[in-house]
Structures are given as C-alpha cells and as structure tokens.
Amino acid sequence: MIExxxxxxxxxxxxxxxxxxYILFPLVITLVTATQSFESFLQNGFSFIPGTYLLxxxxxxxxxxxxxxxLLNSIIVATMVxxxxxxxxxxxxxxIVYFRIRYGGILFGMVLVTNLMPLDLRFITTYQVxxxxxxxxxxxxxFFGITYIVQTLTGYRMNxxxxxxxxxxxxxxxxxxxxxxxxxxxxxxxxxxxxxxKAARMDGAGPMRFLWDILIPLSRANFAALFVLMFLGxxxxxxxxxxxxxxxxxxxxxxxxxRLSPGDPGQxxxxxxxxxxxxxxxxxxxxxxxxMQRHIVRGLTLTEK
Amino acid sequence: MADTNxxxxxxxxxxALALPQLLLIFLFFYVPIYMAFFWSLSLERPFGGGAEFVxxxxxxxxxxxxxxxxxxxxxxxxMLIGSSLAVILPLILAVAADRRVRLAYPARNxxxxxxxxxxxxxxxxxxxxxxxFIGILAPLNEVYPGLWQPGLDGTDAFIMLIIAHVWGGIPxxxxxxxxxxxxxxxxxxxxxAMDGASAWRRVRDIQIPMVLPxxxxxxxxxxxxxxxxxxxxxxxxxxxxxxxxxxxxVYKIYVDGFKGYDLSGAATQSVILMVFVLSLAAVQFFILExxxxxxx
Amino acid sequence: xxxxxxxxxIALDAVEKSFGNTPVIPPLSATLGAGEFTVVLGPSGxxxxxxxxxxxxxxxxxxxxxxxxxxxxxxWEPKDRGCAMVFQNYALYPHMTVAENIGYxxxxxxxxxxxxxxxxxxxxxxVQLGDLLDRRPGQLSGGQRQRVAIARAIVREPxxxxxxxxxxxxxxxxxxxxxxELSHLHRRIGATSVFVTHDQVEAMTLADKVLILNxxxxxxxxxxxxxxxxxxxxxVAGFIGAPAMNLIEVEGDGTALRLPDGTxxxxxxxxxxxxLGIRPEKLRxxxxxxxxTIVYREDLGSHAVLVVRLGSGQEINVSTPLGGDxxxxxQLSLHLPEAHVHLFDxxxxxxxxxxxxxxx
Numbered sequence: 001m002i003e004x005x006x007x008x009x010x011x012x013x014x015x016x017x018x019x020x021x022y023i024l025f026p027l028v029i030t031l032v033t034a035t036q037s038f039e040s041f042l043q044n045g046f047s048f049i050p051g052t053y054l055l056x057x058x059x060x061x062x063x064x065x066x067x068x069x070x071l072l073n074s075i076i077v078a079t080m081v082x083x084x085x086x087x088x089x090x091x092x093x094x095x096i097v098y099f100r101i102r103y104g105g106i107l108f109g110m111v112l113v114t115n116l117m118p119l120d121l122r123f124i125t126t127y128q129v130x131x132x133x134x135x136x137x138x139x140x141x142x143f144f145g146i147t148y149i150v151q152t153l154t155g156y157r158m159n160x161x162x163x164x165x166x167x168x169x170x171x172x173x174x175x176x177x178x179x180x181x182x183x184x185x186x187x188x189x190x191x192x193x194x195x196x197x198k199a200a201r202m203d204g205a206g207p208m209r210f211l212w213d214i215l216i217p218l219s220r221a222n223f224a225a226l227f228v229l230m231f232l233g234x235x236x237x238x239x240x241x242x243x244x245x246x247x248x249x250x251x252x253x254x255x256x257x258x259r260l261s262p263g264d265p266g267q268x269x270x271x272x273x274x275x276x277x278x279x280x281x282x283x284x285x286x287x288x289x290x291x292m293q294r295h296i297v298r299g300l301t302l303t304e305k
Numbered sequence: 306m307a308d309t310n311x312x313x314x315x316x317x318x319x320x321a322l323a324l325p326q327l328l329l330i331f332l333f334f335y336v337p338i339y340m341a342f343f344w345s346l347s348l349e350r351p352f353g354g355g356a357e358f359v360x361x362x363x364x365x366x367x368x369x370x371x372x373x374x375x376x377x378x379x380x381x382x383x384m385l386i387g388s389s390l391a392v393i394l395p396l397i398l399a400v401a402a403d404r405r406v407r408l409a410y411p412a413r414n415x416x417x418x419x420x421x422x423x424x425x426x427x428x429x430x431x432x433x434x435x436x437x438f439i440g441i442l443a444p445l446n447e448v449y450p451g452l453w454q455p456g457l458d459g460t461d462a463f464i465m466l467i468i469a470h471v472w473g474g475i476p477x478x479x480x481x482x483x484x485x486x487x488x489x490x491x492x493x494x495x496x497x498a499m500d501g502a503s504a505w506r507r508v509r510d511i512q513i514p515m516v517l518p519x520x521x522x523x524x525x526x527x528x529x530x531x532x533x534x535x536x537x538x539x540x541x542x543x544x545x546x547x548x549x550x551x552x553x554x555v556y557k558i559y560v561d562g563f564k565g566y567d568l569s570g571a572a573t574q575s576v577i578l579m580v581f582v583l584s585l586a587a588v589q590f591f592i593l594e595x596x597x598x599x600x601x
Numbered sequence: 602x603x604x605x606x607x608x609x610x611i612a613l614d615a616v617e618k619s620f621g622n623t624p625v626i627p628p629l630s631a632t633l634g635a636g637e638f639t640v641v642l643g644p645s646g647x648x649x650x651x652x653x654x655x656x657x658x659x660x661x662x663x664x665x666x667x668x669x670x671x672x673x674x675x676x677w678e679p680k681d682r683g684c685a686m687v688f689q690n691y692a693l694y695p696h697m698t699v700a701e702n703i704g705y706x707x708x709x710x711x712x713x714x715x716x717x718x719x720x721x722x723x724x725x726x727x728v729q730l731g732d733l734l735d736r737r738p739g740q741l742s743g744g745q746r747q748r749v750a751i752a753r754a755i756v757r758e759p760x761x762x763x764x765x766x767x768x769x770x771x772x773x774x775x776x777x778x779x780x781x782e783l784s785h786l787h788r789r790i791g792a793t794s795v796f797v798t799h800d801q802v803e804a805m806t807l808a809d810k811v812l813i814l815n816x817x818x819x820x821x822x823x824x825x826x827x828x829x830x831x832x833x834x835x836x837v838a839g840f841i842g843a844p845a846m847n848l849i850e851v852e853g854d855g856t857a858l859r860l861p862d863g864t865x866x867x868x869x870x871x872x873x874x875x876x877l878g879i880r881p882e883k884l885r886x887x888x889x890x891x892x893x894t895i896v897y898r899e900d901l902g903s904h905a906v907l908v909v910r911l912g913s914g915q916e917i918n919v920s921t922p923l924g925g926d927x928x929x930x931x932q933l934s935l936h937l938p939e940a941h942v943h944l945f946d947x948x949x950x951x952x953x954x955x956x957x958x959x960x961x
Contacts, residue, residue, distance in 0.1 A: 005504040012401035016408040019398045045439045088326040095319035100312040120533035124562045125337035177333035195692035203706035204680030207313040217696045236423035238537035254423040258541040285421035300480045
C-alpha cells in the first residue's frame with residue numbers, strides 16, 4: 001500500500017527498543033557482573049564494563065557449591081519430563097482420536113480439566129501422595145475390607161509404603177500430570193485428512209503400524225515443539241522441586257541458585273559468583289530458545305488453542 | 306454422525322495407550338485434589354497418626370484469621386496489577402512488532418527469551434539489580450537516603466516483584482497476541498484504508514478488536530498464572546517479607562504447610578484458592594467469552 | 602497385470618447402516634457383476650460413501666451380508682477383502698516418496714524389496730508415473746497425485762477397486778482426461794470397480810451399470826442407457842440429464858394428457874393425475890403445436906437452450922439446434938412426441954408408462 005505510516009512506524013521502533021531493553025537489561029547485568037572479580041566488584045559496585053574473571057567465577061561456583069550436581073539434576077529431570085510427556089501425550093491423543101472408546105468424551109474432559117488447576121495450587125497434598133504413592137491402593141484395600149480380612153486371616157496388616165520424594169521420578173511425575181501435550185496432538189490429528197487412516201487400513205496397516213509409519217513421522221514438528229516447551233517447563237519449575245527434594249544433592253539448579261552462597265559468608269554476598277551461577281543455570285534453556293525459536297513459538301500457539 | 310476419522314477396532318489397545326497418562330493424572334491430580342478437600346474437613350496430625358473429622362472448623366479458623374485475609378488481599382492486588390501489566394505491555398509490543406519495521410524481527414526473537422529463565426533465577430538477578438546499596442538505584446539512595454528500601458519497605462518490595470513478574474510473563478502473551486494480529490487478513494487493512502482510516506486509527510478500530518479473543522485467552526491464563534507463578538519470585542527475592550508485605554496466598558500455604566506443619570490449615574487454604582481460581586475462570590468463560598466471538 | 606481373472610462379484614444382501622438411531626441405509630440388496638464398472642450416483646448425503654466404506658471394510662455394517670466372490674466378508678478386516686481404494690483427496694502419505702506411497706501396502710504385507718520395487722515400477726508404468734517415483738506428494742500436481750493414488754490401489758492387484766469421488770478435486774479439463782484414462786485402465790486390468798460420485802457425466806461415461814441412490818435407497822440400477830431413457834422414478838428423471846427433464850403436472854382423460862387449463866399436451870390412454878416428463882431435446886418445434894412464448898435464450902454454440910412459457914404459465918426448457926427459425930422469433934409452437942413422454946405417479950414418484958418406440 002502506498003501510505004505514509006512514518007509516525008506509527010517510528011513509534012513502533014521506539015516501543016520495541018524499550019521492550020528489548022527491558023528484557024536484555026537484567027541478562028546483560030548478569031553477564032557483566034559474572035565477569036567481575038569480587039574485589040573489583042566491592043570497589044566499583046555496579047558496572048557495565050565487562051571484566052575478565054568469568055572463568056575464575058565459574059571455578060568458584062563449580063568447586064564451592066552444589067550447583068554442578070544440581071545442573072545435572074535439572075538436565076535429567078527436564079529431559080525426563082519432556083521425553084515422557086511426548087510419549088504419553090502422543091499415545092493418549094492417538095487413543096482418543098483414532099479409536100472408538102466408550103466414554104471417550106468424558107475421558108478427554110477429565111484430561112482437559114487438569115489445565116485449569118496448576119500443580120502449584122495442589123502441592124500440599126501432592127506432596128503427601130509423593131510421600132507414599134501406594135496411598136490410593138491402601139485406601140481401596142481398606143475400603144473393600146481386604147485389609148481387615150487379610151489381617152484377621154494372617155495377622156499381617158497390609159500397608160504399602162513407596163515414597164518417590166527425593167527421586168528423579170518424584171521430581172518429574174507431578175509435572176506430567178496435565179493434559180498439555182494431549183491437547184496439542186489431538187488438535188493436530190484432527191487437522192490431518194480423515195482418509196489418511198482409511199488409506200493406511202486399506203493398505204493393511206493396523207493401528208500400531210499406522211502410528212509408527214505415518215503418524216509419528218508426520219508429527220515431528222509437534223514433537224519438537226512439545227519437547228522444547230516441556231523441557232523449559234521442567235527446567236524452570238520451582239515450587240515442586242523445592243518441596244519434593246529435601247537434600248541439596250537432589251535439588252534442581254533453579255532451586256539451588258536461590259540458595260546460592262558461594263565463598264565465605266560475609267557482609268556483602270559474592271554477587272559475581274551468584275550472577276555466574278544465574279548464568280550457568282540459564283545458559284542451557286537460553287541456548288535452546290535461541291536455536292529452536294520456531295518450535296517454541298509454534299508450541300506456545302498450539303498448546304493454548 | 307460419528308467422528309469422520311476412520312476408527313480402529315480394538316478394545317484394550319486404546320486403554321493401554323492412554324493408561325500411563327491417565328494413571329499419572331489420577332495419582333498426581335485427582336487424588337491430591339480429593340485429599341485437599343478431605344483434609345480441609347479434618348484435623349491432620351503433621352507426622353501421621355490419623356485424622357479426625359471436624360466439619361467446617363478448619364474453614365472457620367482460616368476465615369477468622371486476619372493473616373489469611375491480608376494474604377488474599379495481596380494476591381488480588383498482585384493479580385490485578387501484575388496481570389494487567391503482563392498483558393497490556395505485550396499487547397503494545399505485539400502491535401508494534403506486527404508492523405514491518407526494522408526492529409520487528411530482532412524483537413520477536415528477544416522477547417521470547419524470558420521463557421527460558423525461571424522466575425526464581427530472574428528473581429535473584431532483579432534482587433541484585435534493585436539492591437539498595439550496590440544496585441542500580443543505589444545512587445538515588447545516596448541523594449535521598451531511605452527512598453528505595455525493598456528490604457524494609459513493603460511497597461518497594463511489591464513493586465520489585467511485579468517488575469520481575471511482568472518480565473517473565475512477556476514471552477507467552479506476546480507470542481499469542483502477535484499470532485492473533487498476524488491472523489488478521491490483509492484485506493481488512495486494505496478495506497479500512499479505502500474507507501479512509503489512517504494507520505493509527507486502524508490499530509484501534511481493526512487490530513485491537515480482532516485480537517480480543519486472544520486477549521481474553523491470555524487474561525484468563527495470566528490470572529491463574531499470577532496466583533501461583535509469583536511463588537518462585539517471592540521465595541528467591543523476599544521470602545514473603547518485609548513484615549509479610551509480599552506474602553501472597555500461595556506462599557502462605559507453603560509456609561503454613563512446610564514450615565508450620567499445619568497441614569489442615571494449608572489444605573483448607575489450598576481448597577479456597579482452587580475454588581477462587583476455578584470460579585475466576587468460570588466467570589471469565591461464561592460471561593466474557595460470549596461477547597467476543599467473531600464468525601470469520 | 603493379468604486382466605479379468607482376478608475380478609470378483611460383489612453381492613450386497615440386505616445391508617443396513619445406522620449411526621446411533623439414525624438410519625443411513627435401510628436394507629439394501631444388489632449384485633455388482635464381476636469385472637463390471639459400477640457407478641454409485643446420488644446427491645451428497647445419500648449414503649453412497651457409507652456404502653463404499655462398508656464394502657471396503659472401513660465401516661462395519663449394522664446388519665446384512667456382503668459377499669465378495671461368494672465369501673461372506675462383512676466381518677473381515679479391510680486388508681483381507683482384496684479391495685483397494687482411491688480417495689477423494691488422494692490421502693497420499695505426505696512424508697513418503699511416490700514409490701514409497703505406492704509400495705506401502707506391499708511393505709506392510711512383508712513382500713521382499715526386489716519384488717516390491719518391480720511391482721511399484723509396473724504400477725507406475727500403467728499410470729505413466731515412471732519418472733516421478735522419487736518425488737514427494739507435495740511436489741506433484743493434482744493430476745499426478747491422482748495417478749499415484751491409482752497406482753497405489755492397483756499395485757496389490759485387487760479383486761475390487763473402489764473409488765470415492767476421485768475426480769472431484771480436478772479441474773474440468775483434467776477430469777475429462779482422467780475419465781478417459783480410468784476407462785482404459787478398467788478395460789486393461791479388469792477388476793470389479795465401484796465408483797462413487799455425484800457427477801452424472803462421470804456416471805454416464807464410465808459406468809457399465811449405474812446405481813442411483815437416494816436417502817440410502819436404490820432408485821434405479823441399470824445401464825447408463827436405461828437410466829437416461831427409462832428413468833424408473835421422478836427422482837432419477839430429475840437427477841439425470843442437463844438441462845434437466847421437464848416435469849409437468851397433468852391430468853389424463855383417457856385420450857390425452859392435459860394441463861390444468863385443459864390444453865392437451867400429448868395423446869395417452871392414461872386416466873387421472875400424473876407427472877409428465879419430457880427431455881428438452883425431445884421437444885419438436887412444429888407448425889401447429891402448443892403455442893409458447895420465449896422467455897430466455899442461451900446460445901451455447903453447438904445448440905441453444907430456450908426457456909419458454911406455455912399458455913398455462915408453466916415454464917419449460919427446450920433444447921434446439923442453433924440457427925433455425927427460433928433466432929429472431931419470440932413465439933413458437935411445440936410438439937411433444939408421444940414416444941418420448943414419460944409418465945410418473947405424483948404420489949409415489951414411480952414410473953407409470955412403458956414407452957414404446959424407443960431405441961434400445
């Protein structure tokens with residue numbers, strides 16, 4: 001269009017510049033401070049000029065804190081969350097869309113409702129479940145009188161105890177108790193031509209063959225989007241890992257960072273080292289965002305439709 | 306008619322396929338929610354040892370607690386200010402980034418970055434930035450001593466929380482709103498331009514009304530999010546202080562449950578918070594959504 | 602590919618389909634001859650695709666039996682029925698090459714790579730796809746995709762070939778070409794073919810037999826010639842032919858069929874109310890016939906279609922050779938040859954007369 005939109009375009013540029021600065025400012029501060037030595041930091045305070053002490057600071061964090069171990073925990077937990085979610089969300093959506101299941105609608109509704117109630121609202125009792133995941137089994141046995149019968153007959157009181165607290169599974173599992181990916185895949189499957197599964201059936205492919213040969217290859221982009229999103233979600237979650245892991249060795253990096261106090265406990269905290277820690281905690285997910293921008297945008301727009 | 310997808314015939318296979326997800330949801334979603342309701346009606350001993358049914362006593366206790374009402378009030382204030390900023394700012398940015406200007410592309414990239422940074426992590430960074438002695442506002446304090454004291458002044462701490470919260474809320478809301486703007490057909494712009502509407506005017510008359518559905522969506526999600534997402538920020542920045550000024554409900558539940566071992570009280574407050582979030586979503590869905598559905 | 606020997610007869614025996622409590626197809630019986638090309642024709646929603654899916658095994662029957670080559674197959678899986686299908690939107694696997702698409706059924710069946718390749722190339726040759734085997738569906742034109750879909754169907758040498766409106770996504774020119782090719786293909790491989798469409802031109806040109814379906818019921822099952830010249834019901838009469846057959850409500854007094862105002866249209870021994878049908882091209886322009894006023898004229902090059910109004914106010918279509926005496930006139934008079942008059946019962950829609958003198 002031939003139109004003079006200069007004033008609007010100039011305003012747009014200014015707005016975007018302010019927005020970008022707002023986002024970048026804390027990140028730049030983190031980076032710059034992480035390159036300062038503690039001594040020069042104490043002397044000059046806040047600075048915008050990069051120093052040369054990044055490696056030394058990394059060394060301090062690496063040797064005097066639990067962060068390296070906690071970074072490993074984060075990688076394990078986030079990868080577990082992302083991989084398992086991709087698997088179970090995909091198979092659940094497949095079951096809902098491509099099979100005639102009785103009460104399929106109710107089932108999907110029960111999965112969908114989970115998105116209204118984030119984990120952080122129900123962590124108190126989720127903690128109790130994680131402390132003994134056999135609790136529902138015990139309750140059922142109790143309810144049907146089986147516990148009583150067995151106790152009368154054998155004298156043994158059935159009370160199963162399995163705690164998943166302080167385990168990787170326990171850190172990951174409650175983060176998987178939602179319908180996010182299921183919804184994403186269901187929406188995607190419904191955009192595929194209905195004749196595709198018919199053609200596969202005519203070609204002699206059963207459900208698993210169809211899933212493996214056709215649906216999975218076609219869903220690659222959706223897997224990537226969901227993987228990135230769930231990985232970031234697992235990595236950045238805070239409240240659950242905080243309560244589910246009671247020892248520093250099992251805590252995730254984000255939780256560890258909030259409790260980071262490297263070096264000697266003094267008057268002024270060792271901010272260069274803390275900022276180095278913040279950098280170390282954020283570098284993997286940031287790299288992921290930078291490399292997989294497309295998938296993240298796609299994932300964000302797909303999950304919430 | 307039935308779903309047009311030709312459906313495979315098997316009784317047990319779909320159940321087996323859905324079972325892992327359903328089991329996880331049952332165990333870590335439905336059981337905890339059921340338990341929260343159950344506990345809110347009974348007195349739990351912190352280290353096991355049985356429960357006693359007490360009716361609505363827990364609710365009476367919680368609702369008579371002034372601290373509960375203060376935390377609720379702070380939650381509502383945080384929700385209203387924090388969410389509004391976390392939606393309006395991304396909306397302005399999205400409208401700007403929807404134009405073909407030089408900064409549009411880099412901005413679209415950079416504005417998504419906070420998605421990679423945990424609330425607690427950026428909380429640590431902002432805490433440093435806003436440190437009254439060595440932070441960015443330290444010079445201010447040298448001129449006017451005591452002007453900026455997030456460690457002592459509740460309002461300052463609250464402002465700090467909101468700035469950090471909005472920072473983390475930008476990516477999602479920005480992406481959704483930008484996608485909504487980009488879905489507005491070019492022909493609308495053209496016909497509005499033919500009708501004599503200037504570019505500025507079109508922002509108001511065409512673009513904003515056309516993204517109302519997305520705007521509604523991000524508001525609903527942002528409200529829910531703000532109730533809980535603040536936890537990481539609070540724990541990393543203020544631990545609820547100073548003097549409880551930043552103790553939102555979700556943080557109070559954590560403290561009551563895990564520091565005070567008042568499981569019944571924490572469960573009761575959880576139930577109240579859940580009901581609050583659910584009714585918020587319900588109100589928004591049933592009242593607001595009807596008015597902003599367009600047929601395309 | 603061996604012709605004819607693999608073709609199989611399809612017998613539908615009181616086949617029924619309902620979704621929930623909604624009946625889609627009431628009990629339906631028909632026998633589709635071995636090696637014949639049957640076109641199932643009907644408006645959208647008449648149940649023709651459902652019928653096809655039931656033959657294929659993609660939809661279970663609610664009741665009744667389907668026999669292919671004498672074997673009851675209604676409970677069999679699609680792959681065991683020896684059917685192959687060409688879909689409306691082709692339903693090619695977008696992530697596979699043309700060769701992989703064609704060969705997928707063979708791969709699932711566990712056929713060795715060498716034989717697979719040979720048969721894929723064979724099928725590709727039949728539909729002239731030879732040099733496109735390494736492409737993906739996204740890189741092909743509509744017509745080429747259509748060929749891939751056909752090759753995928755014939756590669757298994759099926760006893761029955763099913764087509765679900767396969768030409769509806771092609772433009773008019775391509776459609777004509779594909780009709781011709783499908784016709785040749787059928788003669789070449791000889792499998793029993795069932796072709797679902799709502800396009801009467803496809804039905805008339807491709808079919809050995811046409812099965813006209815309306816609301817799940819068979820209106821008529823016959824050769825294209827029978828369907829056109831002896832429509833068994835008002836529905837068929839109105840559905841087949843373009844421009845459509847003129848349908849006029851008349852009253853018979855034993856000697857002639859008359860309009861409500863008493864004008865005699867044609868001689869007939871019929872008594873009582875009836876619907877008279879006559880095709881626009883069978884109307885003759887005569888010196889001393891029925892007077893009519895020309896309301897609208899469409900010159901189509903090869904012929905002209907006139908909309909004329911009779912004295913009673915009824916408007917009908919007349920198809921005439923171009924030029925002639927009608928070019929300038931705005932009045933003409935019409936003659937309805939008795940041999941081309943169809944009579945239908947106004948209540949049941951069933952045909953009443955056996956028209957004599959029509960060439961079979």
